[in-house]
Amino acid sequence: EVQLVESGGGLVQPGGSLRLSCAASGFTFSSSTMNWVRQAPGKRFEWVSTINSGGSIRSYADSVKGRFTISRDNAQNTLYLQLNSLKTEDTAMYYCTKDSAKSQGTLVTVSS
Numbered sequence: 001e002v003q004l005v006e007s008g009g010g011l012v013q014p015g016g017s018l019r020l021s022c023a024a025s026g027f028t029f030s031s032s033t034m035n036w037v038r039q040a041p042g043k044r045f046e047w048v049s050t051i052n053s054g055g056s057i058r059s060y061a062d063s064v065k066g067r068f069t070i071s072r073d074n075a076q077n078t079l080y081l082q083l084n085s086l087k088t089e090d091t092a093m094y095y096c097t098k099d100s101a102k103s104q105g106t107l108v109t110v111s112s
Contacts, residue, residue: 002026002101009094009106016086016110022079022096022103030074036081037102038092048094049081064090086110 008020020036036048049060049070058070069082079096086108093105 002098004096004098004101004103006094006096006103006106009108011109011111012086013112014086014088014110018083018086018108020081020083020094020096020106020108022081024077024079024096024098027098029072029077032098034070034072034079035097036070036079036094037097038090038094038108039105040089040092043092046092051079083108 003025005023006020008018010018012018031053033050033052035050037045038048039045047061048064049058049068051058051070051072055072060068067085071080072078083090088110091108091110093107095105096103
């Protein structure tokens, strides 16, 4: 059974930083493309970033490009998302995903 468990959300001021982690189990993490998506209050899910199995290919939504960095540690079966220069519009529930499986989500609130 695929399990994705997130941590690292919280309240941060505009311009601040956070790092999200997603611990994976129940599948071969090192062979899997992984993603981050988010859902702001009252809005649809938005794709944020994708990383290939080896970590050499990364892609980002225009809204986060240059501010967020996706990475992974295949030895630790963990996916990361570094969020820098946060804006109020980044406030959302953030989820890591593998295919149709999704984590429980972690709330990131950007507010002064």
